[in-house]
Amino acid sequence: MRELLESLTTPYSLTDPVEQRPDLAFVTAGRGQLRPLLMHLRDKEGFTHLVILTAVDWLEEGEFQLTYLLSDRTHGRDIGVRVMIPRDEATMESIHDIWPTAATYQRELREMFGIDFPGSTRLNEDFILEGWADIPPYRRDFDTLKYADETYKQRPGRETRDPAQHMKEQLYPDGK
C-alpha cells in the first residue's frame, strides 16, 4: 500500500495520505487530477470496483468533500480518493463513463447535496425525494427538525429522555 501511495504522490500531486489500515488508505487529489488518477488506478493498479461515491458537507470551510472509494479485489485492498470542491459552485466532473454505477451515486448526490455532475445519465430525475422544492436535505444548513415540524403533524404526548439519566433513575431510585 505504502509503495502504491508513494508511486502515486508525485505524478498526481496527492496530499494528506492517510494509511488507516494496511489494506485501506485515503488520499486527497486535486479536482483536475481525479480522472487521470482514477483511470490509472482502474487500469494499471487493479482497482476495478467503485464501492461508493459519497460526499461530506464541510459547512464551516465552505467545501464539499467527495470520496471515491475503490476496491482492488485481487489484492484485497481499498483506496479512498478525496476531492474537495467549493460549496457555492458545487460542480464536479462526472465519472459515469468510467464506472456506469457512478451515475446512480451522482444522481443521489445531486438530489441530497445539490452537487451537479454535468453529463451524467438521468441526473435530474427524482431519486428518493419526489418533487422536493426546499434546499437539498443533506446540506448541513438544512434544518430537518424545523422542516418536519412545519410539514408533518406531530402526535402530541411524545416524551424524550436522556437514556443514561433515565436508566439511573430507574435502577437507583433513591439516588445512590
Next chain:
Amino acid sequence: MKEELEKRIVKGPDGIEFEVEPLRDYYCEAAPTVMPQAYSKIIEGFFNWARAESLWILGFGTGCGAIEMRPLMTPRFDAYRYGVQWRPTPRQSNLFIISGYLSVKTLKRAIRSYEQMQNPKYVIGLGSCTINGGMYWDSYNTIKCLDDYLPVDLYIAGCMPRPEALLAGFEELKKLIRAGKAEGANQYAENFEWYKANQKKVILDWDMPDYNW
C-alpha cells in the same frame, strides 16, 4: 409530472391518430363509496367471521418491520395456522400492514396499493414509527401520524415488535372484525376529502388521479 402521464397524441397500429390522457383513460376516477353491509345481521356476522379467519396480507413491506413478517411464514411462528396468508397483489388482499417507517415516496405507493384493495380492508400500523414517527420523529422524509393518511384499525407498538406481537395483533384484529368494528374502508370513503387533503399536503408531486383503482 412524468412524461408518460402527460396528454399526448398516439398513432395506433391501424394508422389512426387519437388522443391519450393517461390520468383519465387508464384509471377509474370515481371516488369510493360507502358499501352497505349485508342485508341481514346474521349473514353479516357470518361474513365477518369468515373475513376474520381468512386474513390475506398484502406482501408490501414499507420499512424495517417487513423483516418481522418473514419469520411468521417459517416453522417457528407459522401464521398460516391462524388463517393468515400473504398475497402478492393488492386486489386479493384484505390486510395492509404498514411495517415501520413510511417515507413520503413509499406513502404514495402505499396509498395506491390501499385503494386497489377491495372493500372490507384493514390496516395495521406496525412499530412506533407509524404511531408518532418513532426514532424518525425529526426526519424530513417520513410521516409521523399514519392515521392521517390511511384509516388504521390497529397499532402494534414497539421498535420493532417481535413476531409474537404481530400474532397477538392478528388475534386482536380478528376480534375487531368479528365485532364489526373494523370498517376502515367505509371510514375512508366517508372522510375521503380529509384524507386526500392530508395526503396531498405531504406528497409534493401528486401525479396520479385522486382515486385510482
Next chain:
Amino acid sequence: MEFEWIKIPYSLLTLFIVVNYGLLMTAFIAKIAARVGRRHGIPIYQNYIDLIKNYGLRSSITHGVMFYLGPVFRLSGGVGLLLFVPSIYGSEMFSNLSFAGDLILALYFIFFGTLGMALGAAESGSPHSAIGITRGLSQVTAAELPMALAVFSVALQYETLSITEIVAAQQGSVLNWTLFTNPLAVVAAMMAFLGSMMRPPFDVVLAPQEIPIGPPTEYHSSYLALMQTNRVIFPVAKVVIYTNLFFGGATNWPIFFLKVFLIYMVSAFVGVAFPRFRVEQSIRWFLIWAMPLGILAILLV
C-alpha cells in the same frame, strides 16, 4: 345410449362431492407440504373460509366482458372435464355425461380453461397477467405434448376413444391396468401430469412468491372465488382421467378417493422435494425427458 333427465341431478351430485373432496384434499396436501417444512400448515377447513370470504367481499371491479368470462371459462373447463368422464366405473349414478364425450373432448377441456384464462387476464391489462399467461401457455403446451402422445398410445392400444371402454378393458386384475400393460405411456403421462398440476417444480406460473402471481393478478372477490373453486375441481377431474386411463378406474367412492389422493400425492411428493423450475427449464425438461417416452410408447404399441 339414451339420454335420461335423471342424469343431470346425478351429475350435480358428483360435482358436489368432488368440490368438497377437492377442498378438503387440497388443504390436506397443503398441510402435508407444510409438515415437510416442519410447520403446522393451514387448518383443514381453511379453503372453505377463504371461499366464503371471497364471495363475501363487498366490492368488485371489472375490466370488461372478457374479464368476467375468464373465470367462467376456467370453471367450465374444470366442470366440463369432470362431467364428460365417468367418475365411478359401472355406476349408473356417477357415470355422468360420459356417453356424449370421448378422449379428444377431455383433452380439449384440459386446455380450454387456460385459454379462457388467457383471454380474461389479457383484458385486465396488468402486465403481470401477461407475463403469467405467456409462461402458463408455453408451459402447459409443452406439458400437453407428452400427455397427448400417451393418450394416443393408450387409444391405439385399446383401439377405442371411449373412456368407458378403456376402463372396461382394465377391469379384472391389477395387472390389466395400463400401468402394467403400457408402462411407457404411463410414465410419459405422469411427467405431463406433474407439469399441469401447478405444483413445484412447475408452478412458476401461479406461485404467489413470484412477483407476478400470474394470470389471476387482477382477479379478486367473486372472480377469485370462482377460480378457487376451479382450482379444487380441475386437479380432481384431471386425476379422474388418469385413474380411468392408466390406473384401472374406480368402481366405488372410497376407491375413487384413495386413488385420486395417491395420484395427487405424486405431484405433492415431487413438489416438496424439488425446487422451482424456470419456464424454459421446464419446457426443456418436458421435451427432453417426457416427449421421447411418449413417442416410444406410441411406436411400441
